[in-house]
Amino acid sequence: KAVDFEALDYDNIENELHIEEERKMTYSDWKWIQLQRWIVCMMIGISTGLIAVVINITIMQLMDLKMAVVEEAIIRCVKDRCLYVPLLLWIAMNVGIVSIAALLTVFVAPVAGGSGIPQIKCFLNGVKVPDVVRLKSLFVKVVGVVCSVSGGLAVGKEGPMIHSGAVLAAGISQGRSITFRLKTRFFKHFRNDREKRDFVCAGAAAGVSAAFGAPVGGVLFSLEEAASFWNQALTWRIFLCSILSSYTLNLCMSIYHHHPGDMAYPGLINFGKFSGTYEGFELPVFFVMGVFGGLSGAAFIAINHKITVYRIKYLTARFIKVIEVLIVSAISATIAFVMIYLNTDCKPLGEDPNVELQFMCNDGQYNTMGTLFFTTPEEGVKSLFHDQLGSIQPATIIMFVVPYFFLSCWTYGLQVPSGLFIPSLLIGAAWGRLVGICMNAICPDCDWTQDMSKYALIGAAAQLGGTVRMTISLTVILIEATGNITYSLPLMTVLLVAKWVGDLFNKGIYDMHVHLARVPILEWEPPPLSTNIHAREVMGKPAVTLKEVSLVSDVCSVLSDPRNCHSGYPVTDSEGKFRGLVLRTQLLILLKHKTFVERSAPGERLKLSVFRDTYPRYFPLSIVNVSSEEEQCHIDLRPYLNPAPYTVYEHASLPKIFHLFRALGLRHLVVLNDDFKVVGIVTRKDIWKWG
C-alpha cells in the first residue's frame, strides 16, 4: 500500500539546461522571480480568504433555512402531538444534504474526505498523496464541508480550510490549470516540487489563518509540519499570505454583516470575548484538567482507531461508505432530537443564548439542550464558553457530552469532509464547564469560581490538545482564536500536560490516521540507537543504473520492467563510476521527443520548457512508441542528468542518512563505495521501514 505514495523531490536538478538558463539570467531577472513569489503568495492569501467567505456564508444560509423549517414543524407538532413529523423532517433534510457530500467524496475525490490535515501533513513532509492538491479535490472539499456541516454531522468547517488553502496554493502557483486546459506563461519557474511545496506551505497557513483567525498560528503550523529548515524570506512570505487571508475574510464578513470595517471577523470561528482572569493557585486545577484532557483524548483516539481499522477492513465498497455516512447522519439527528425531547430543563427566554428553541417548554421559556444540539457546533462552543453560570444544568451537559463524544468519534473518518477541531473543543468545553460547576459548588462565594468561561476554555484546550497533540502551533492557534492572551500561560500548561499524558497511550489522531494509511512519512528524529545501522543495510540493492550514453532499447527495458519501476536511476560512465542521477520522468520525456543522438544535430538539446510543461502529470511508458529501428539509437543523458546529487558512502550511519533526508527533503540518495561506484540507492521508504 505504501507503494502508492510517491515522494516529493525537494532537491534541485542542476543539470546543464538549468545552469545555462541561470547563466543567461541577470540579477534583475532574479529579483523579478522573487517578486513573483510575493505576488503568488498574495494571490493565495486573498483567494483562500474568499473561499472561507463562501463556505461561511453558505453554511449560515443553509442552516438558517433548515432550522427554520424544523422549528416551524416542531412548534406546530408540540400542540398537535405529532412529534414524529419534525423528527422525520429533520432526518430527511440532514440525510439529503449529507448525501451530496458523501456521493461527491466517495465517487469524485476520496482524498477530500476527513479533515485534510493528515494529507497536508504528508504533503509537507514530502509524500505526494495522489490527487491531494487537485482542483476537483478543492471543489469536493468546499461543497462537501458545506453539506456535512449544514447536514448536522458532528463536524467542524475549520480543518477542511487548510486543505482548501493548500489546493489553491498548488493551483495558483503553477500559473495554469490542467483540468481547465488553462495555460499562461507566468510562474513557469515554479513548476517543480520544491517551489510548489513552499507555496503549499503558504496555502496551508492561509487556511489556518482564515479558519481560526490565527495568522501566526498558521505560519507555525506550516513550519512545524514542513520541517525543512527555517528560511526567513519564506517565513515572511507565508506570513503575508496568512495575514491577507485573514484580512480578506474579515473585510467580506464585515460587509456581509453590515459593519464594513469592523475587525471582528478574522476567522471562521469566533469564540467571543473572554474578560476574566485567574489566580495562581488555580493552576493545579488546570493541571488536573490537562491530565483529564489527555486521557479523554487518548480514549477518543483509541475508539476511533478501532473504528478506522474496521472501516479499512470491511467497509471497502463505495456504496457501503455512502450508506455509513447516511446512517450516521440519521442517528445524529435522532440523538439530537431525543436529547432535546428528554431534557426537561427550561429557562426563561431572553438570557444569553441566541438559539431559543421552545419545544415542550412553557411559553416564554426555552429548552437548554436546544442551545447545544439545535445549532452548529460553533454556536454550541460559544454557548458553553459564555452562557452565565446556571443557564445550563449539569445534567443537560452530561446528557449532551456523552452521546456527542461517541458520535463525533464515529463521525471522524467518514467519507465526507469534516473538521475535528470544533467537535473536540465542544466536548472539552462541555466537561470543562462541568468542572467549573463543581468548583462553584465547592466554593459558591469565591470570586474565582464565578466565571465559567475560564473552565470551559481550559477544558476545550485540554480535550483538543489530548486529541490532536500538535505542539506550539496549536498553542498559538488557540490563543489567537480565543483572542485572549490572559490565559496563555494556563493554556500552554494544559496543552503540555495533555500531550504528555496522551502520548503515554497512543499517537495523535492525525498521526494515527497517517499511520493506518501506511504513508511513508519521516518522523522528527532517527530511530533510537541506530548509529550501528549502515547505508549498506538500509539501501535498495542492487541499484538499477543506466549508462551516460544508453541504448534506447536498454532504457525502454529498464523503464518497462515492473520490478524496476523506480523514479530515479543512477547514471554511470563506461568505467562504472557514478556520474549523476536521472529521473524516470525525464527519460519518458526524452523518449517521447525522440531525443536520440542519431536523430539530432550535434549539441541539440531538448528545451527546459518541455520538462516544465509536462510537470506534474506525466504519461505512462505505453504511449511512447519506439520503432525497432529506433531501439538501436542512443540517448545522451549527460545534459539532463543531475550531475552532483547528494550521495553517501556505504558506511554512513542511519542517523546521518535520516538527517540528510529530513533536513533537505530528498527523494533519492545514491550510496557509493570507495571506488565511486554505485552500490545502492536509499529512498524515503527504505528509511521509513526502520522507523
Added chain:
Amino acid sequence: KAVDFEALDYDNIENELHIEEERKMTYSDWKWIQLQRWIVCMMIGISTGLIAVVINITIMQLMDLKMAVVEEAIIRCVKDRCLYVPLLLWIAMNVGIVSIAALLTVFVAPVAGGSGIPQIKCFLNGVKVPDVVRLKSLFVKVVGVVCSVSGGLAVGKEGPMIHSGAVLAAGISQGRSITFRLKTRFFKHFRNDREKRDFVCAGAAAGVSAAFGAPVGGVLFSLEEAASFWNQALTWRIFLCSILSSYTLNLCMSIYHHHPGDMAYPGLINFGKFSGTYEGFELPVFFVMGVFGGLSGAAFIAINHKITVYRIKYLTARFIKVIEVLIVSAISATIAFVMIYLNTDCKPLGEDPNVELQFMCNDGQYNTMGTLFFTTPEEGVKSLFHDQLGSIQPATIIMFVVPYFFLSCWTYGLQVPSGLFIPSLLIGAAWGRLVGICMNAICPDCDWTQDMSKYALIGAAAQLGGTVRMTISLTVILIEATGNITYSLPLMTVLLVAKWVGDLFNKGIYDMHVHLARVPILEWEPPPLSTNIHAREVMGKPAVTLKEVSLVSDVCSVLSDPRNCHSGYPVTDSEGKFRGLVLRTQLLILLKHKTFVERSAPGERLKLSVFRDTYPRYFPLSIVNVSSEEEQCHIDLRPYLNPAPYTVYEHASLPKIFHLFRALGLRHLVVLNDDFKVVGIVTRKDIWKWG
C-alpha cells in the same frame, strides 16, 4: 579577524568509541538520557527566571534610592536656587554606577557588552564567539546591566536576559563548572557542541520569555535563529523551559509585591492593559506609521553604523572605552536635567503618572518631562502608552524624543550591557503618540482618536520593527509583551511594512553589528545565481591530510605548522582514499595521553570519557611533550576518526553545499574526486566568503 571565530560542530562523531557505547546502551538508558534533557531544560528555565528576579529587584531598589536622593536635592535647591547641586549629584551618581559596568565589561568580559543578542545569534548560527557562554560573562552581564540601567543610560534590561539565559543553559547542561572546578558525573552525554547548542536554544528562549513575558515568542526566537530543522521534541522542551522561566519570575515577583499568586508579572516589562479597539479604516494610518518606523529605524541603524565603525577604528584602547561610557553617562544625565528644566509644561498632581516630579512647577503640580526622563525607560514607555490624552504636551514629547533618539543611538554599542528593545519602544511610543495627537487634532470628536495607547503601541512596534527587523518571533513577542491580541493584525501589518521599508536601506541592527565584527555567519539562502560555482572553487586546497596510522612526528608537524592550524584533517589510507575525518582536538588528546601503537597493548583504546572531560576547553600543542624517541612511534587514528562524515563530489554546486551546511550545521565538508581521494575541504568561512 574572522579567523578568531571557530565554528560549532553540529554533526555527531560516530567513531568506534561511540558505537561501542551505544551498543552497550539499553532502551531504558536511552530513555533516561531523554529524561535528563527534560530535567536540564527545567533547571535552565527556573534559574533564568531567578536571574531575572535578581536583576529586576536590584534595579528597582537602586533606582528608588538614586531618585530619592536626587529628588530631595532638587526640592531643596529649587528654593535655594542651587540647581547645579542636584545636577552634579545626579551626574556623579550616574557616572559612579555606570563606571562599575564599564570597568567590568572592558576588563573582565568584553563579550558581555551590548545586548548580547548578536552574539547569541552567532552562537545559534554555529559560530563560537569566544567566551560568550562562560560564567564570567554571565556575572558581568548581570551586574553590568543592573548598573547601566540604574545609571540612567538609555538602555533596557531585556536584551541582556537572553544572553544570561544562554550562559546558564550552557553551564547547567554540562553538569560541571570549569571556573569553579566543579565536576559531577551528570549529563556527560551533553558534553558536545550539538547538545550544547540545543540547550543554549532553550536558554535563549527562557531569556526572552522572562524578559518580555513571552514564552511562545522565546521559542520562536530560538528557532528562527538556530534555523536547523525543526525538531518537535526539542521545540517542546524549549517551550517547557520558556514557560517555567516565566512562571518562576511571576511567582517571585508576585511574592515581592505582596500579592502571591497574582499572575500579573510574567515578564520584566509590563506594559499594562490595553483595552481599546480599532476600525478597519485606520489601517492606512498604521501603514504610514509602518513606513515611518522603517525609515526612522534605518536612520538609527545608519547613524549607529557610523559610530560603530569609528569605535572599531579609533576607540581601541581599553581606558578610552571606559571613558566613552562615562562621558555618555554624564551627557545623558545632563540632557535629562536640562530638558526637565526647559520644560514649562506643568500638570496638576494626581492624574495617571506614577512619577510626579515637581521641579520648578507650582505646588500641587508636576513637571511632565519628569515622567519621561526621571524614570527607567520602561516607566517612560508605560506613561506614553497609557497616560490620558493631553497629559503630555506635543512639545514635551518632541523635546524628549529628539535628544533621546541620538542618545540611545550613541549608547548602543558602548562597552556596557545594554538592551535596545526598550529604547526603541520608547522612541516609537513617543512619535506614535505624536501621531495620535495629530489625529485627534484633525478629528477631535471621533471615537477612534480618543485612545492614545493605540497609536503609541503601533509607533513603538514600527520603530522596533524598523530597527531590529526580526520577523515572526518579534511579532509574537510584541503581542505577548503587550498582553493584547486585539491589535495583532495591525501590529503584524506594521512590522511587515517597517521591515520592508527598512530593508531597502540597510540590514537590521544586529546583523549590522555581526557584519562589522566579521563573524562568518551563514545567511538564510545561498547567494543568488550561484549554481555555476562548484565545490572546487569554494573549497580550501590542497587539503592537509593524515594517514590512518601516522607517525607521531608527522602529526606534530601538521599540528604545529601555523599555516595548517585547522580544526579538522581528512584521514586517508595507504592508497590515498578518504577514510574519515579527525579533529585537531582529538589529535591533541591522543598525543597528550601518548596513545601510541608501540606503547599500548593491542586493542587498547582511549576512553570516551577522556574526550568528554576535555570538552570544551582544550590545551595548546605546546603543553604536549613528545620526546624524540616517541616521535618515531605511530598513532592509530582508526578508532577515533569519524568514518563517514558528510562529503561532496567536487562538482557539487555552491547552493547544494550551502544547504548542507545550513541545514545540518556542519563544520567540515570534505570534497572528493571520483577516485574517492580528498581534493579539498570546505568550511563555514569558505562559504561565507561567497555570501
